Amino acid sequence: MRRKNQTLTVILFLLPALALFIGVLIYPIISSVHHSFYEYRTFDDSGAFVGFQNYIDLFNDHYRFGKSVVNALILAALSVFIQLPLSLGLALMLGKGIKGERFYLSVYFMPVLISAVVIGMLWEKIYNPIYGIITKAFEFFNWSGLPTEGLLANKKTALLAVFIPTIWQFVGYHMLLMYAGVKGVSPELREAAKLDGATDGQVNRYVVIPSIKPVIKVSIIFAITGSLKSYDLIKVFAKDARNLPYEVPSLLLVRYVFGNYGGIASAIAVMMIIMCFFFAILVNWLFKERNPYGKR
Amino acid sequence: MARDNITSFNPELYTVKKTNKFLKALIYVGLVVWLLIDLFPIYYLLTFSLKDKSEITGQNVIGLPRKWLWENYTRVFNMGKKTGNPPIKHFFANGSLEKCFSNSVLVVTLAIALALIAALMATFAITRIVWKGRKTLNSIFMLGITIPMHVALYPIYSSLSKIHMLRSYTALIIPYAAFSVSMAILVCTGFMNDIPTELDESACIDGCGLWGTFFHIIVPLMKPALATMGIYIFLQCWNEFMFASVFSDEAHYTLPVFVSNLKGANITDWGIVGAGLVLATMPMLLVYVFMSRRIQESFMVGAVKG
Numbered sequence: 392m393r394r395k396n397q398t399l400t401v402i403l404f405l406l407p408a409l410a411l412f413i414g415v416l417i418y419p420i421i422s423s424v425h426h427s428f429y430e431y432r433t434f435d436d437s438g439a440f441v442g443f444q445n446y447i448d449l450f451n452d453h454y455r456f457g458k459s460v461v462n463a464l465i466l467a468a469l470s471v472f473i474q475l476p477l478s479l480g481l482a483l484m485l486g487k488g489i490k491g492e493r494f495y496l497s498v499y500f501m502p503v504l505i506s507a508v509v510i511g512m513l514w515e516k517i518y519n520p521i522y523g524i525i526t527k528a529f530e531f532f533n534w535s536g537l538p539t540e541g542l543l544a545n546k547k548t549a550l551l552a553v554f555i556p557t558i559w560q561f562v563g564y565h566m567l568l569m570y571a572g573v574k575g576v577s578p579e580l581r582e583a584a585k586l587d588g589a590t591d592g593q594v595n596r597y598v599v600i601p602s603i604k605p606v607i608k609v610s611i612i613f614a615i616t617g618s619l620k621s622y623d624l625i626k627v628f629a630k631d632a633r634n635l636p637y638e639v640p641s642l643l644l645v646r647y648v649f650g651n652y653g654g655i656a657s658a659i660a661v662m663m664i665i666m667c668f669f670f671a672i673l674v675n676w677l678f679k680e681r682n683p684y685g686k687r
Numbered sequence: 688m689a690r691d692n693i694t695s696f697n698p699e700l701y702t703v704k705k706t707n708k709f710l711k712a713l714i715y716v717g718l719v720v721w722l723l724i725d726l727f728p729i730y731y732l733l734t735f736s737l738k739d740k741s742e743i744t745g746q747n748v749i750g751l752p753r754k755w756l757w758e759n760y761t762r763v764f765n766m767g768k769k770t771g772n773p774p775i776k777h778f779f780a781n782g783s784l785e786k787c788f789s790n791s792v793l794v795v796t797l798a799i800a801l802a803l804i805a806a807l808m809a810t811f812a813i814t815r816i817v818w819k820g821r822k823t824l825n826s827i828f829m830l831g832i833t834i835p836m837h838v839a840l841y842p843i844y845s846s847l848s849k850i851h852m853l854r855s856y857t858a859l860i861i862p863y864a865a866f867s868v869s870m871a872i873l874v875c876t877g878f879m880n881d882i883p884t885e886l887d888e889s890a891c892i893d894g895c896g897l898w899g900t901f902f903h904i905i906v907p908l909m910k911p912a913l914a915t916m917g918i919y920i921f922l923q924c925w926n927e928f929m930f931a932s933v934f935s936d937e938a939h940y941t942l943p944v945f946v947s948n949l950k951g952a953n954i955t956d957w958g959i960v961g962a963g964l965v966l967a968t969m970p971m972l973l974v975y976v977f978m979s980r981r982i983q984e985s986f987m988v989g990a991v992k993g
Contacts, residue, residue: 405824408809411801414861415862418846423842500982504975506925524749567987571987
């Protein structure tokens with residue numbers, strides 16, 4: 392298929408995608424790295440060159456970045472260790488083939504389609520300390536121990552209160568991915584294991600889960616990066632309030648972009664990219680097939 | 688290949704089965720419990736959107752509304768519209784529900800079109816034309832999947848404000864399309880590799896150039912991929928909030944921004960908030976009822992290929 396003007400054709404074919412990619416992904420990354428070395432009090436005025444000072448300042452208490460990263464990591468850990476096992480359990484139960492499987496699947500997946508803004512406002516109502524449903528339930532059963540300022544405002548419960556809507560929304564998503572994996576396990580494998588006398592639990596443990604490892608890997612990466620960049624839900628809870636117990640990096644990013652801290656905001660952006668790549672690579676590395684007899 | 692029967696299930700294949708009765712009951716209980724957890728907030732939302740303030744805040748929190756207050760919904764439709772005497776009735780007033788809805792439709796449709804065209808062309812150049820460095824370029828495109836959209840916020844904001852394009856549809860369409868391109872290329876590559884190269888070759892022998900091959904052979908065969916990707920991008924962009932709230936003004940608000948604005952003025956008026964949430968969510972859920980299988984498949988392809 393070699394032609395004289397092939398180079399030109401290739402360039403023309405790549406042009407739209409490259410233009411979008413360079414203009415909206417590559418350029419912003421370079422520009423963020425560049426901006427992170429300057430003050431950038433306003434959009435036009437770069438201010439003084441400060442070197443790595445912005446990055447050092449990030450971990451100052453004043454900018455609250457360290458705390459926000461810890462929060463994001465806690466959310467990520469909760470996702471990986473609570474949400475994903477729950478999804479896996481549901482996927483395994485559904486994947487075994489039961490009556491009404493499609494119906495369950497469709498309902499479980501439905502929350503994924505609802506905007507996080509809607510979910511945030513709905514949950515804000517549920518958490519309302521005066522007439523929210525949780526308060527009412529505690530009153531009804533005469534339980535005590537609910538923080539009077541509301542679950543979202545209480546320092547100890549805030550992160551959990553943020554996590555619950557997330558899990559409600561995204562269990563279905565991860566369940567669907569894993570379900571697709573479970574369905575992809577060849578029935579012959581299951582049958583063979585069954586014939587060898589494996590119980591359902593053993594089939595799941597030794598046949599199904601090992602074969603859906605790639606899907607689990609993708610789910611873990613999505614869960615971690617998703618937690619690191621969570622914004623919508625938390626923004627709805629936070630509105631314009633500050634000093635919240637559930638601040639996350641992207642919330643600070645937006646705040647500093649419009650709070651005349653362009654340099655700091657850029658440094659946060661760079662840190663977010665690094666963290667996302669770090670965790671993606673880490674999870675990939677953890678899931679790499681290792682040969683027990685040394686290098687392949 | 689497995690794509691077609693990824694959700695289909697043949698019970699005959701599972702014949703050797705002696706599942707513990709108790710375990711089976713336990714599985715059903717677990718499934719039903721999660722089903723109720725999933726549905727309860729929706730039920731709660733639907734009911735409180737039809738209640739008045741006193742019912743919501745105390746007398747009747749969980750039950751069905753005692754008086755079905757459809758007025759909440761009319762009030763949502765009247766939001767953002769100028770009132771006067773006589774009230775000026777106009778649809779598509781800035782900030783009204785219809786306007787935000789149509790903004791969303793416009794922005795998302797154009798973003799999908801742009802992303803799909805760009806991705807399809809790039810995929811063709813990467814998978815079907817042989818040239819040096821195509822593998823490298825492909826892996827560079829794949830990095831885009833991991834990059835969070837948020838990091839582009841500040842640079843794009845500052846460059847858009849310099850060229851005075853901040854408050855426009857373009858300011859949303861371009862970022863949405865750009866951040867969908869990587870995933871679209873990934874999925875399109877998977878689909879395009881399933882198309883035999885013999886087709887290209889025979890087209891070439893019949894005198895078709897690269898462009899001819901692209902338009903007459905590849906594009907028609909890629910229709911299923913485009914549908915799948917279109918749905919996926921739609922769902923990613925439809926609910927996007929950060930860019931939509933930062934880059935637009937009242938004339939360009941999308942649906943999520945409309946929803947978030949419901950709270951501002953009506954902090955305790957939960958009836959109208961509930962009605963607004965329902966109205967913003969229902970179109971999507973209705974589409975889902977009719978297309979659940981396709982929507983689920985598009986998500987599975989997106990992740991399984993990743």
